[in-house]
Amino acid sequence: MRHPVDKLNAMAIFVRVVERGSFSAVAREMQTSQPTISKVLRALETELGGKLIARSTRQLSLTDEGLRYYNECRQILAAVDAAEHSFQSGRETIAGHLRIGSSVSFGRLQIAPRLPAFLARYPDIQIDLQLNDQNQDLVSEGLDVTFRIGPLNDSGLIARHIGTTHRVTVATPAYLKQHGQPQTPQQLSEHNCLLFNLLNSQNLWIYERDGQRHEVRIKGNAQSNNSEAIREMVLGGLGIALSPVWLFSEDLKAGRVTAILQNYTAQSLPIHAVSPANRRQSARVKAFVDYMSQALEAAPELQAVK
Template identity: 90%
Template sequence: MDKLNAMAIFVRVVERGSFSAVAREMQTSQPTISKVLRALETELGGKLISRSTRQLSLTDEGQRYYSECRQILAAVDAAEHSFHSGRETVAGNLKIGSSVSFGRLQIAPRLPEFLKQHPQVQIDLQLSDQNQDLVSEGLDVTFRIGELTDSGLIARRIGTTHRVTVAAPGYLKQHGQPQTPEELRGHNCLQFNLLNSQNLWVYESGAQHHEVRIKGNAKSNNSEAIREMVLGGLGIALSPVWLFSEDLNAGRVTAILQDYTAQSLPIHAMSPANRRQSARVKAFVDYMSQALETAPELQPVK
């Protein structure tokens, strides 16, 4: 039995929660996947997965083995990449995933320079405001903002999204300007509903920690829609600085609560755990990391 291949199949079954899904992914049959896992369990001398008609669940031993397999596969992947990286050409198809706003404003404008440096690469940029499944959608890398919940992906932090509390001058003239986070409770706050925090806005000021449950009459799963609501004077938003940088400079919106630091969000590049990172993926992630490090719109508002 190819132990490493069996471990990789076991990890994918756990991550996908389905024998048939992994069989389709690997272009083989479900009985073949089942046979490999039964052989692995026989060699280990115990059950890894409890099978039922509705779902798969790991045994205690299976959970420990899954964690160890992920570490082993990641180490093998890193070793292979280290061996090949000096000889592999940066070329071929590169399928990138991102949220709509981040992809449009932060990735797409940087593609011309990247492709100028690496003309043998062909890019397919897929934008969605729902978390994309890298394997089923065939993505090589995806960029996500916020705390991570995916246990089956390799993540590299490449930047930070600083956030700013903003409102249109017209809204503030009509409703007044809050001076503390707690005063946000009396305002119409616009909610971006794809973050885990959702309606909880968090601020720091010195040693003080402020958590405010906001409310408002509008929300969206698209940050550019939130921007349009703010520009229209509908309410207050807590949003990425990069989303409002031009509006702040032009005076179309006002940064408020500047004595308080809003909770920032990490930016990660995510890759499948069982797929060796190609030279083109590494080159693009390195490129984006360097670009975001120096981008003025990724810096905190002074």
């Protein structure tokens, strides 16, 4: 005799194993053992009468039948999820595991400090904050939501604009004393400019003044894929950077760096909360995104430098 609830559970486990690419990762998520996950999938394969996963020593890969079944399982689970949500609308509890992705600097400086207050408000949520300066794949990383700064390239995601990263051009007083202070964006080409190299704009810095756009190709002897590394280079007097205001807010207050080109507006970057398109946003995801949106709107370090 078949048990539909057990079948749905097995399908959900199968989908998670495919998305994470690891039995052990799913076992950790579900707070169970790897043999238990393997047993569930073997039982599912037995009931279906064929192999879903072609196991190898290096990685998991799907059989042709497994790929078809995976796509069908996703549709079925999404339909069940939508039906439950429709029934429970307005009564869904804000609880459970929440796996959040972010760039390293934004996660460390803007997300992590706000987690204590969020968890005090929602004590039944357990958070797993994953930081990576490369754009994380939400499905393979098992992320419920991730925060991205800059234009979104993937239109197949559910995205909500929650804030703006205003940027400021900065250098130390010592650097400016030695090399002079540029008065126009074009004069940046005469300076050692430090590049954060993960933005699509690369070495093109864009400013605006009186409705006119100013572009300058910068050059310098150092670059990094981590904005906090750029900050350390600036503080060391190495050169000039175009960076988020929130990265240098305390340094600006303390006078460790000086904001330059303030008659020009540097191109700002949108902040989005992004979720996989094939998953309904849970109450806990919505609660966290709402919380972060309100927090960023009120944060002084997210405002433009006057």
